[in-house]
Structure formats: C-alpha cells, structure tokens
Amino acid sequence: MKSKTIKVDYLARVEGEGALLVKIKGQQVTDVKLKIFEPPRFFEAFLRGRKFHEVPDITARICGICPIAYQMSACHAIEDAFGIKITGPIRDLRRLIYCGEWIESHALHVYLLHAPDFLGYEDAIRMAKDHPDDVKRGLRLKKAGNEIVRLLGGREIHPINVRVGGFYKVPDKKEFSALAEELKWARDAALATVRWVATFVFPEFDRDYEFVALRHPDEYPFNEGRLVSNKGLDIAVREYDQNFIEDHVSHSNSLQSRLKERNSYFVGPQARYSLNFDKLSPMAQEAARSAGLGPVCRNPFQSIIVRSVEIVYACDEALRLIEQYQRPDQPAVNVEPRVSTGYGCTEAPRGICYHRYRLDDRGLIVDAKIVPPTSQNLKTIEGDLWQFVQTHLLIQKDKLQWQCEQAVRNYDPCISCATHFLKLHIEPE
Amino acid sequence: MALRKPKLAVWKFSSCDGCQLSLLDCEDELLAVADAVEIANFPEASRAVVKGPYDLSLVEGSITTPHDAERIHGIRRASKFLVTIGACATAGGIQALRNFKDVKEFISIVYARPDYIETLKKSTPITDHVFVDFELRGCPINKYQLVEVLSAFLNGRKPNTPPHSVCVECKQRGTVCVMVAHGTPCLGPVTQVGCGALCPAYMRGCYGCFGPKETPNTAALSAWWSGMGVSERDLMRAYRGFNAYAEPFRKESEAHEK
Structure with missing residues (x-):
C-alpha cells in the first residue's frame, strides 16, 4: 500500500523549537506527532526556595513574547496566598499593561507570523515587497502595544515594574497623553486589520471543540474570572487541579494537558471570544460582525480574524482605562507573607496561564506549578492535524505540508513556554 | 555588478526567545535591516532557509543538551562572525541555576516521566564550547545595542557597548x-x-x-x-x-x- 510522510524538522514562524510528523498509509492518517524538542528549563524546580517577590521577575523569563502573562499570573497567585485583592487604579493599570501585551503579541502573530501563510509568502519581509503598507501598519500597531508595556513596565521584554501588590512606580496621568493619541491611530489600524484579514481565503474546517477561558461578570477577561467552557465547566481558579491533568508523552519535552472528564480542550483568543462575545466592546463586536463572524468561531484558520478583533478590543479598552485613570497614592499595597497556597490564572495572549504556589511563613516558595497556554492546546492541535490531513489527502504534498504548518500556526503556539512544543514530520512508512 | 548582501543567520538554543524577538521589536528599523542583509536563517520569522556559510550568526540561548553541544560546532564552522546575544548565550541564563543543584532532582520535580528527558548536568554559555567573536549582554538584550552590533559587524568595526557599571x-x-x-x-x-x-x-x-x-x-x-x-x-x-x-x-x- 502506498504511504507517505509529511515531515517538518523545524517549524518556522512559531516561538521556540518544534517539529511535525504526519504518517499516511494508503488513504488513512496513521500517526500525528507534534514534537517539542525545545530543551527543558526546570522553572518549577528552581523556584523552590526563592522569595515571593522574585517570582514575577523569574517567571517572566519563561517567555520573551508574553512576559506580562507570567508576571500577572504569578502576582495574582501569590496575592491569593497572602489574602490580598487588588482593586482601583492598580487593578486598572494591570489591565492596561495586559492590553499592551495582547496588542504587541497579536500584531506580531497576525502580520509577521500568520498572514504570510494566507498570501503565500515565506515570511513578512518578502510579503513587505508586495504589500508594504500592510506590513508597515502591522509594525506600527505592534509598536503601539509595546509602547504601553514600555511606559508602564520600563521595557518591552521582561518589564521591571511589576511586583506582588502592584507596581514599583506608577505614572502620572499626563504621561499617557502621547500614548493615547497613538492608541487612537492603533484602534483605527486594528479595524483596518480586521477588514484586511477578512479578505483572506480560509480552508473549510470545523470541529466540536471544548473551549476553555476565563469569564468575568462585568468585563472581557484578563486577570480575573471563573474558568468556564461550552461543555459545562464552571469552576473557580483554585479548582483547576481537580479538573485538569497533565500527561508526559515520549515525543515531547512539553507536558500535554487534558480535562479529566472529557479530554482535549482549546484555549486562546478563539476560546475567549466564543465564550465572552457579549463582553466585547460595541466597536469590537461590530468589527467581528462586519468580518462575517458570529458570536462563536469554530474554524481555527479564522483565528487570525479573532486575534484582529481582540486587537480592536485591547486598543479600545486601553483608551477607556487611560481616560478614567487617576494616579493612586501608593504604587503597591503592603504584603505580609503567611503559610498558604495561592492560585492564579490569567488570559495570556495565547490563552489561560495557570500558576499555583505553596509558600512558607518567610514568603519562600515551597512548591510551584505552572501551566502555560500552549501545552494545553497541544492535544487539540494534534487533533486538528488528524482531521485536516485525513480530509485533504488529495492535495499535493508540498502544499499539504505548508497547510499543516499553517494549521499549527493557527494556535500561535509558543514552544518556549510549552517546554516546559512541536515538529511536522510527514514520514513515509 | 551589484555587491552581494551579507548573509545573516539567527540561531536558538535554550532560551525564552526574547532576545531574537528584540530584532522583530525593532519596528522602525526592521525593514531597513532586511534591506541591508540577506536573512538566511531565522526560523522564528521565516520558513525560507538559505545554506551557509553565513557572514554573521546571532546565537541566542545556552547549551543544555548533548545534541545542542554538537550543533553549535556546525554553526561556528558555517559562520564568519559569531555573536552571542543575551544572558542565556553569554552566561548560561536563569536555567543555569541547575548548575548549583542535582539536575536529576530537577527533572523529577517537573516531569512525570524523567526517562523521556535528555539534558546535560549544566547549562553553559556558548563561549564554553566554541570561539565567540562578540558577546552582547542582557536579559533581555537592548535592541538599540543589537542594531549597533549588526551595524558594526557589517561595516567591519568594533561595536560600541560600554562595559562600565x-x-x-x-x-x-x-x-x-x-x-x-x-x-x-x-x-x-x-x-x-x-x-x-x-x-x-x-x-x-x-x-x-x-x-x-x-x-x-x-x-x-x-x-x-x-x-x-x-x-x-x-x-x-x-x-x-x-x-x-x-x-x-x-x-x-x-x-x-x-
């Protein structure tokens, strides 16, 4: 029987080192492996014995693309352990810096990593020769997101201003005036982005996913809420470990997460959007509708539209937060260590990022658990590839391989995070 | 005859990807840099791979696996200049905290099946393995210093990055x-x-x-x-x-x- 293999030794336009292997025998897909060969870095191990105030700075180093996500989840988990709840302007500033990271990370993925797949370019630099205005708009949009992070965090990558209890220093309202002007441009550019990506051709694809995201009664989720799904999950963050499990499989340096009761699930922009459409701002909802999206989106190839809608939302929300900002008297609230376990889960650009810390009376970490978004999506990505390849067997191999890579990039996987991801090998038997 | 553009390669070892992201974070300079060089190997940004040799290789990350300890030698042989970027590549990074402990214990804390994991006892900087032409420090590197280093090597001069406190x-x-x-x-x-x-x-x-x-x-x-x-x-x-x-x-x- 004729067999073939699709093999990608080093997946490009993803963060980190992964490979893909799909085996096909006759008319049947026989194996799909997303291999993660990014070497392990053992964050959970060397966090033991570190002081609580070091944790946001250390865990930021898990990922250079979404350090804010790690800082936010770490702070919320430790504050949960110490019995602190952050409210008012400090809470708003955390939401604002997260808007910055979503804009920066989503613009990077939409323009530099994903759009070249739809338009048939190896990369955005080559795409820029034919589409210079689009690429320039993407870069400026990305820069606007980075400007928020830089202003509040000190620098774009591994910001230095986030601490347990708040910030080291908070800005005056007048420091936001130049940024607000640029964000007004960025919001228009984000609307233009939605219009642009809506013109792309999307493969027909649909699966009955279980979407998992935070849900908050009053707002589109960043830092707080309950963990909910479209199949009945509705739990507090501290019940995460009772509902989710991580498996270690031989082909991966990442752990793969699944729901104990139902198996694989889907986190990230599409899950957030499909579970929280009603919480988007009217402008973001209107942008989604005009791009032809309903309140639920189940085609992962359309994730690029959802990501663009989230950029609109993040710009809109950032402008709202800046408008109402009043400088707090203190940049942070006081924290007192106590023997306790704390849980935190926030919405990283790629989906929920869960942290759990056990601390002693001196505020030293006794035990840490960190679950990044990408390791939660690995089983779902492999599932997509099984179905996609099976229903597209007649496509020419080179094109099929590219589309398999694209199917992986739908999830904006961050392998660096997950290793603590993936390689397309379509291998002949 | 037009001059050949210098070939730039970006390589990743154990790291968070933040330092190579610094290149993509040069939003105002990126297209100009891409005009001045041929980006020959940069998987985070492109599917296209051009064979070596390369005029300048930027290396991010530390050496933590037997495979990577081999791979870096091939990159050195293919590179006219090799510049390491960031604390992982220049000092072993945060993952070098294992160097002070027993790595076996670390593996068992993080992974249910330690037998699936292949890793070295120590996380080491690139310079412990091959000759390095220049080390750019930082966790993360400063993107303006990166542009300075690129400019310096492409123009045959020494980078201006102060060593003081x-x-x-x-x-x-x-x-x-x-x-x-x-x-x-x-x-x-x-x-x-x-x-x-x-x-x-x-x-x-x-x-x-x-x-x-x-x-x-x-x-x-x-x-x-x-x-x-x-x-x-x-x-x-x-x-x-x-x-x-x-x-x-x-x-x-x-x-x-x-």
Whole structure:
C-alpha cells in the first residue's frame, strides 16, 4: 500500500523549537506527532526556595513574547496566598499593561507570523515587497502595544515594574497623553486589520471543540474570572487541579494537558471570544460582525480574524482605562507573607496561564506549578492535524505540508513556554 | 555588478526567545535591516532557509543538551562572525541555576516521566564550547545595542557597548541613588550598563540582568548590603539570578552559601 510522510524538522514562524510528523498509509492518517524538542528549563524546580517577590521577575523569563502573562499570573497567585485583592487604579493599570501585551503579541502573530501563510509568502519581509503598507501598519500597531508595556513596565521584554501588590512606580496621568493619541491611530489600524484579514481565503474546517477561558461578570477577561467552557465547566481558579491533568508523552519535552472528564480542550483568543462575545466592546463586536463572524468561531484558520478583533478590543479598552485613570497614592499595597497556597490564572495572549504556589511563613516558595497556554492546546492541535490531513489527502504534498504548518500556526503556539512544543514530520512508512 | 548582501543567520538554543524577538521589536528599523542583509536563517520569522556559510550568526540561548553541544560546532564552522546575544548565550541564563543543584532532582520535580528527558548536568554559555567573536549582554538584550552590533559587524568595526557599571548611567540620567537615598539594596555598582539604568529609575534596586561589569568589586558591595541588614541567604540569592553562572556572580554567591 502506498504511504507517505509529511515531515517538518523545524517549524518556522512559531516561538521556540518544534517539529511535525504526519504518517499516511494508503488513504488513512496513521500517526500525528507534534514534537517539542525545545530543551527543558526546570522553572518549577528552581523556584523552590526563592522569595515571593522574585517570582514575577523569574517567571517572566519563561517567555520573551508574553512576559506580562507570567508576571500577572504569578502576582495574582501569590496575592491569593497572602489574602490580598487588588482593586482601583492598580487593578486598572494591570489591565492596561495586559492590553499592551495582547496588542504587541497579536500584531506580531497576525502580520509577521500568520498572514504570510494566507498570501503565500515565506515570511513578512518578502510579503513587505508586495504589500508594504500592510506590513508597515502591522509594525506600527505592534509598536503601539509595546509602547504601553514600555511606559508602564520600563521595557518591552521582561518589564521591571511589576511586583506582588502592584507596581514599583506608577505614572502620572499626563504621561499617557502621547500614548493615547497613538492608541487612537492603533484602534483605527486594528479595524483596518480586521477588514484586511477578512479578505483572506480560509480552508473549510470545523470541529466540536471544548473551549476553555476565563469569564468575568462585568468585563472581557484578563486577570480575573471563573474558568468556564461550552461543555459545562464552571469552576473557580483554585479548582483547576481537580479538573485538569497533565500527561508526559515520549515525543515531547512539553507536558500535554487534558480535562479529566472529557479530554482535549482549546484555549486562546478563539476560546475567549466564543465564550465572552457579549463582553466585547460595541466597536469590537461590530468589527467581528462586519468580518462575517458570529458570536462563536469554530474554524481555527479564522483565528487570525479573532486575534484582529481582540486587537480592536485591547486598543479600545486601553483608551477607556487611560481616560478614567487617576494616579493612586501608593504604587503597591503592603504584603505580609503567611503559610498558604495561592492560585492564579490569567488570559495570556495565547490563552489561560495557570500558576499555583505553596509558600512558607518567610514568603519562600515551597512548591510551584505552572501551566502555560500552549501545552494545553497541544492535544487539540494534534487533533486538528488528524482531521485536516485525513480530509485533504488529495492535495499535493508540498502544499499539504505548508497547510499543516499553517494549521499549527493557527494556535500561535509558543514552544518556549510549552517546554516546559512541536515538529511536522510527514514520514513515509 | 551589484555587491552581494551579507548573509545573516539567527540561531536558538535554550532560551525564552526574547532576545531574537528584540530584532522583530525593532519596528522602525526592521525593514531597513532586511534591506541591508540577506536573512538566511531565522526560523522564528521565516520558513525560507538559505545554506551557509553565513557572514554573521546571532546565537541566542545556552547549551543544555548533548545534541545542542554538537550543533553549535556546525554553526561556528558555517559562520564568519559569531555573536552571542543575551544572558542565556553569554552566561548560561536563569536555567543555569541547575548548575548549583542535582539536575536529576530537577527533572523529577517537573516531569512525570524523567526517562523521556535528555539534558546535560549544566547549562553553559556558548563561549564554553566554541570561539565567540562578540558577546552582547542582557536579559533581555537592548535592541538599540543589537542594531549597533549588526551595524558594526557589517561595516567591519568594533561595536560600541560600554562595559562600565549601571551607577554611571544613573548619574548620567540624573536618577537619585536608591541605595544611598532609600536604603534599597542594588546590584548597580557591579552590573554592566546597557538597560538604561531602568530599575533605579522605577524606584527599585538593580537585579543584575546585564551581568557583571568589567572588574566588579562584588565583595565590597556585599559588605555594604550586609551593613544594611541583608542576610547571607538573601545575598546568595541576589547574585544567583539571570547571570548566576557568570564567574564573578557565581563566586560571590558561593561565598554566601552556607
């Protein structure tokens, strides 16, 4: 029987080192492996014995693309352990810096990593020769997101201003005036982005996913809420470990997460959007509708539209937060260590990022658990590839391989995070 | 005949991807850089791969697996100049904290099936394995210093990246000393500049992400910290951060380890 293999030794336009292997025998897909060969870095191990105030700075180093996500989840988990709840302007500033990271990370993925797949370019630099205005708009949009992070965090990558209890220093309202002007441009550019990506051709694809995201009664989720799904999950963050499990499989340096009761699930922009459409701002909802999206989106190839809608939302929300900002008297609230376990889960650009810390009376970490978004999506990505390849067997191999890579990039996987991801090998038997 | 554009390659080892992201974060300079060089290998940004040899290789990340310890030699052989970028590549990174412990214990803490994991006992900088033409410090690197290094190597000159301490830059930008004025412990006196003296400007002590300055007097700084009431264990932890395995910081942390 004729067999073939699709093999990608080093997946490009993803963060980190992964490979893909799909085996096909006759008319049947026989194996799909997303291999993660990014070497392990053992964050959970060397966090033991570190002081609580070091944790946001250390865990930021898990990922250079979404350090804010790690800082936010770490702070919320430790504050949960110490019995602190952050409210008012400090809470708003955390939401604002997260808007910055979503804009920066989503613009990077939409323009530099994903759009070249739809338009048939190896990369955005080559795409820029034919589409210079689009690429320039993407870069400026990305820069606007980075400007928020830089202003509040000190620098774009591994910001230095986030601490347990708040910030080291908070800005005056007048420091936001130049940024607000640029964000007004960025919001228009984000609307233009939605219009642009809506013109792309999307493969027909649909699966009955279980979407998992935070849900908050009053707002589109960043830092707080309950963990909910479209199949009945509705739990507090501290019940995460009772509902989710991580498996270690031989082909991966990442752990793969699944729901104990139902198996694989889907986190990230599409899950957030499909579970929280009603919480988007009217402008973001209107942008989604005009791009032809309903309140639920189940085609992962359309994730690029959802990501663009989230950029609109993040710009809109950032402008709202800046408008109402009043400088707090203190940049942070006081924290007192106590023997306790704390849980935190926030919405990283790629989906929920869960942290759990056990601390002693001196505020030293006794035990840490960190679950990044990408390791939660690995089983779902492999599932997509099984179905996609099976229903597209007649496509020419080179094109099929590219589309398999694209199917992986739908999830904006961050392998660096997950290793603590993936390689397309379509291998002949 | 048109001159051939220099070939630039970007390579990744164990890291968070933040330093190579710095190149994509040069939003205003990226298309100009891409015009001046041929991006021959940069998987984070492109599917296209051009074979070596390469005029300039940027290497991010530390060596932590037997496979990577082999791979770096091939990259060195294919590269006219090899520049390491970031604390992982120049000092082993935060993952070098394993170097002070038993890595087997680390694996069993994180992974249910330790037998699936292949790793070396130590996380080491690139310079421990091959000759390195220039090391660009930082966790993360400063993107303007990166553009300076690219420009320097492509034009055959030495990069201008000062080796002095963070203190000098605090004075230049007029930041009040957090240690003198507020009694906040700060690694600025022994840490190389490059970040723009950020932390003191945000009312916190420097935590050493650019690694040791040239000829740092860590013992004198530790004595100051002790005088401010900092415990031996906290001193050890302070040096044991993102550049823990850089020699001056490693030795100083060991001096305070009981």
